[in-house]
Amino acid sequence: MDYRFETPADVSTRLRDVDYLSDEAIAGVVFLADRLGKPILVEGPAGTGKTQLAKSVAEILGARLIRLQCYEGLDESKALYEWNYKKQLLRIQAERNSDSSWEDIETDIFSDEFLLTRPLLEAILAEDPVVLLIDEVDRVEVETEALLLEILSDYQVSIPELGTISARQIPMVFLTSNNTRELSEALKRRCLFLHIDYPDMEREKEIVLTRIPEITDSLADQIARIVRSIRQLELKKSPSVSETLDWARTLLLLGVDSVTEADAIETLNILLKYQSDITKASKELQGDSGAKRPGVPRTS
Amino acid sequence: MLELLSGFIVELRAAGLPVSLTENLDAMEAITHIPIENRDAFKYALAATLVKNNTHWRAFETVFEVYFSLRGSEYSLGGGGDDLPEITEDDEAPMNPDAGGAGAGGAGEAMSPEQMAEMLFQAMRNGDDGLMRALARQAVTRFAGMEPGRPVGGTYYLYRTLRNLDLDGVLERLMEEAQEQSPSPLTQLEERLERDEFESRIDRMKKEIEAEIRRRLVADRGVEAMAKTLRKPLPEDVDFMHANREELVGLRKAMYPLTRKLAVRLARKRRHGRKGPLDFRATVRQSLSYGGVPADPRFRYPRPSKPEIFVVADISGSVAAFARFTLQLVYAMSGQFSRVRSFVFIDGIDEVTRFFEGVEDISVAIHRVNTEADVVWVDGHSDYGHAFEVFWEKYGREVGPKTTVLILGDARNNYHASQSWVIKEMSKKARHVYWLNPEPKAYWDTGDSIVSDYGAHTDGVFECRNLRQLEKFVDILE
Numbered sequence: 001m002d003y004r005f006e007t008p009a010d011v012s013t014r015l016r017d018v019d020y021l022s023d024e025a026i027a028g029v030v031f032l033a034d035r036l037g038k039p040i041l042v043e044g045p046a047g048t049g050k051t052q053l054a055k056s057v058a059e060i061l062g063a064r065l066i067r068l069q070c071y072e073g074l075d076e077s078k079a080l081y082e083w084n085y086k087k088q089l090l091r092i093q094a095e096r097n098s099d100s101s102w103e104d105i106e107t108d109i110f111s112d113e114f115l116l117t118r119p120l121l122e123a124i125l126a127e128d129p130v131v132l133l134i135d136e137v138d139r140v141e142v143e144t145e146a147l148l149l150e151i152l153s154d155y156q157v158s159i160p161e162l163g164t165i166s167a168r169q170i171p172m173v174f175l176t177s178n179n180t181r182e183l184s185e186a187l188k189r190r191c192l193f194l195h196i197d198y199p200d201m202e203r204e205k206e207i208v209l210t211r212i213p214e215i216t217d218s219l220a221d222q223i224a225r226i227v228r229s230i231r232q233l234e235l236k237k238s239p240s241v242s243e244t245l246d247w248a249r250t251l252l253l254l255g256v257d258s259v260t261e262a263d264a265i266e267t268l269n270i271l272l273k274y275q276s277d278i279t280k281a282s283k284e285l286q287g288d289s290g291a292k293r294p295g296v297p298r299t300s
Numbered sequence: 301m302l303e304l305l306s307g308f309i310v311e312l313r314a315a316g317l318p319v320s321l322t323e324n325l326d327a328m329e330a331i332t333h334i335p336i337e338n339r340d341a342f343k344y345a346l347a348a349t350l351v352k353n354n355t356h357w358r359a360f361e362t363v364f365e366v367y368f369s370l371r372g373s374e375y376s377l378g379g380g381g382d383d384l385p386e387i388t389e390d391d392e393a394p395m396n397p398d399a400g401g402a403g404a405g406g407a408g409e410a411m412s413p414e415q416m417a418e419m420l421f422q423a424m425r426n427g428d429d430g431l432m433r434a435l436a437r438q439a440v441t442r443f444a445g446m447e448p449g450r451p452v453g454g455t456y457y458l459y460r461t462l463r464n465l466d467l468d469g470v471l472e473r474l475m476e477e478a479q480e481q482s483p484s485p486l487t488q489l490e491e492r493l494e495r496d497e498f499e500s501r502i503d504r505m506k507k508e509i510e511a512e513i514r515r516r517l518v519a520d521r522g523v524e525a526m527a528k529t530l531r532k533p534l535p536e537d538v539d540f541m542h543a544n545r546e547e548l549v550g551l552r553k554a555m556y557p558l559t560r561k562l563a564v565r566l567a568r569k570r571r572h573g574r575k576g577p578l579d580f581r582a583t584v585r586q587s588l589s590y591g592g593v594p595a596d597p598r599f600r601y602p603r604p605s606k607p608e609i610f611v612v613a614d615i616s617g618s619v620a621a622f623a624r625f626t627l628q629l630v631y632a633m634s635g636q637f638s639r640v641r642s643f644v645f646i647d648g649i650d651e652v653t654r655f656f657e658g659v660e661d662i663s664v665a666i667h668r669v670n671t672e673a674d675v676v677w678v679d680g681h682s683d684y685g686h687a688f689e690v691f692w693e694k695y696g697r698e699v700g701p702k703t704t705v706l707i708l709g710d711a712r713n714n715y716h717a718s719q720s721w722v723i724k725e726m727s728k729k730a731r732h733v734y735w736l737n738p739e740p741k742a743y744w745d746t747g748d749s750i751v752s753d754y755g756a757h758t759d760g761v762f763e764c765r766n767l768r769q770l771e772k773f774v775d776i777l778e
Contacts, residue, residue: 008334008341028334028344035333036326043354179354182771188352189320195354201500225493232496261489285489 004034004061004172020049020056021199021207029194030057039152039173041137041191046178047240048196051135054174058131061172066126067133068119070140079147080157082116110161120148124157124167131172137187138177145184148175152190199241201228207241208248215252222259223248230271230281239271247271261285302328308367311527312350315359316537319350342368355550365511366518366527416442417466424470424501425477432501436508439465446516457513465509467502474498539765551625551767555632576600608639608702610730612691614709615675616646616682622738626708627666631656643695644669645687648677651695682712684754685719692722696729703730707758710739711751718750724757733757736764736773 005011012027022030030053033040042050058065068079076082088109095105117125123132134148151157155167175191177183199207205224208215223244231238239247247270256263265282272278305328312319327349334345343364351360416438423431440446443464444457478494518526538547582598590596611630615623627644634640634656641653650673655665677686699705705726727733735758737744737751744751744761755761762773 008338024340025344025347028341029348032330032333032345032348036329038326041352182353185318185320189322191352192326192348193352194348195357222493225497226489228500229492229496259489261487264489285492 005031007031014060015056016210018056018059019210020052021203021210022053023199023203025194026053026196029192033172033192036192037170039175039191040194041175041177041183041188042194042196043177043179044196045198045238045240047242048198049241050174050176050196051133053196054131054133054176057172057174058133061129061131063129063131063172064126065131065133066119066123067135069135070137072139072141074140074144076147078118079120079144080118081121081159082118083110083161084114084116088114112162115159115162120151121157121165123171123173124151124155124165126171127168129169129171131174134173134175136178137175138180138183142184145187149186149190152187198231198238201225204228204241204244208245211245212248212252215248216257219251219257219259220248223251226259226264226285227271229284233281233284235272235277235280236274237272237277243271243273304367305331307523308346308363309350311363311367311524312360314527315363317351317356317359323350323352339368363527365514367523417470420465420505421470421473424474424498424505427501429504432505433508436505436512440509440512440516444513446513446520457517458510461509461513462506467505471495471498471502537766537768551628555628555767607704608700609633609641610695610699610703610705611640611642612649612705612707613642613644614646614682614684615644615669616680618682618712619710619738622708622710624666627669631665641698643691644673644675645682645684645691646675646677646680647683647686648675649687649691649694650674681714682709683716684709684711684713684750685717688722689719692725696725699726699729701729701731705730705733707733707735707754708738708764709735710737710749711735711744711754712747712749715748718753720750720753720757723754727757727759732759734759734773735761736770737761738765739763740765 005014008024008027008031011030012022015022015027015030029040032038042053044050055065057063091109091114092105115121119132123130137145137148152173155170156164158164175187198204201224204227205220208220208223209217212220227239227244227247247267250267250270251259251263254263254267264285268278268282268285272281306324309319309324309327327346330345330349331342334341336342346364347357347360351357416435419431420435422428423435439461440457443461445460446457475491475495475498479491482490514526538551576599579598579600583594583596586596586598587594611626611633613623613626613630615626623644630640630642634642634653640656641651642656643649643651652669652673655668655672677683677690707723723733735751735755739749739751741763743749751761762769764770764773
């Protein structure tokens, strides 16, 4: 089998070409997933580019992205496959007057023609290169997780009436999780694990620079620094990378080239989504905590 | 190499990480695909296959550093240490060291302390990684006073080194200089940003020093011994009663998903637990597609019952550490459920729900509980009997069939009357009564502990000393 990537560095440069800035861990794990033919379980806080990673990998491979959005109550008929009852009924009705035997009809109505493929089966059946994204897998119940196990370890689906369908090629599979609950051991064992955290300051600055080409270097630097400071506070919800980008765009639209306290506080509601967080952060930025940190004398 | 890796995995398991056989094999296969001289890629390959939980990352990193750190003659504590560093590796660790800092480290031998402080200042100001690494090496050689075979922990050496470097002083100097150099006086915001930047650099320096000390200790004592001394409990195994400050911070982070899980679990039970009554209209509508045969009966959604939770917690001295944790749990829960009422007691009891409502800062809430709640009746020694009696008198009416009562405490009653009839009455009226005990099971019912007096009337008494046990409790909770 041909490998998709040469080295981890290759992954990283090609991801960069589609404006996704990876780090060592991301590139390394994507590379390994390709080599070992294993799915990747991506975990991390919301808005750190977990889903975007799958999209970007699909883009560089020129592959079709098949997405299964998980939710509570997801079941087989929505994830794997379903028989098209109505069409089957029609078929039986149509046969009523002819003299074909029941066996004929039975083999007929349980054939590909009457099978509605859902994302997982679609990924298995695909002839063209695909990337399968199983989004927010932690939202399904533990029992439903078992649905995924067969496809993740052997890349096959068993349909009682048709037998086992094996994948024609091993697709890249990404599972994302926001860690609202512990996933089962069985699922974790089958996957490579990748934790994506908030990027460090340098990487965040680069992300801002690549995603928003019009921005100046000094503004991006300042934005990244302020966001880092805000993340250090104990907040209900720390600003995510996407929120940083939104904020950068806003500042750009407002024609700000150097963020002052007033600018920062006025536009803080783009970065933070809870009123209590906004109050806390603006207090911090205004330097109310200065009293608690003695030392540097103000020379004003 | 294989041998080293299997030793590494044995150590991971000893540290408490669940590494299965398949994961072990995956790791072996993974490293065949990775260029071995790339240490970072090697690390991530192992991490991706062996560590499946982010809270275990720190434990993994420590073991990794011990097993696959740079080892060579320049780290030995004997004579070789002061020579010009020449990178040599033994067979076990075929990693290429980052050659950046090597030259500068050699040049630093003849420096006076003042020169060294100056260099440190420069390195911090410019954020020069290579220089920082070299300085860390220098500082450890100079200040830590490490001797072969000396039976002291790494923290001792770390303390000695840091005391001599005076990093706080460096920080102040950096800030002063930043003030002077900027054309206009720094605004609060700029000042803060500068400070954060320098602090992060100093943090990096501390990490370098720590790594340096660890490398030398490994060279001195051998891998297994070192790994054993560095072994720390995973966050979910940390004992609430004996957690140190740093572990408590970790616990707090780990607790958040747990309360969410608790909320999700209760919510789900509500939605999927019991089918509601037959929905006649929907059933008839559905029967049309089967020619009027009601083959697929439809049910109404059950009316969700809102769970009501009463938390009754002992905050006396004997469970002080646990109590702090308990209050955090209460705080986290009151964010998830609309109807959580909390009570704290020592020998008197008081409702503290109001302190947690609309408070964003947990420490404020805890402070208010500790100072404002009226929990002392006579002498401030736990008296469960009296506290329960008063609870029943004041709030007993409000306990109903929807109420789940969680009692947290060690049931050390100082030989007062137990008044266990209160618990008995309570469990008759309430949906469930659970008791969480922070003491090891072996201590129950010893001395003045009368946990089984109360426990007999509850739906269960659970040992709850760490997050793992708490999680187990959440799993059975309905």
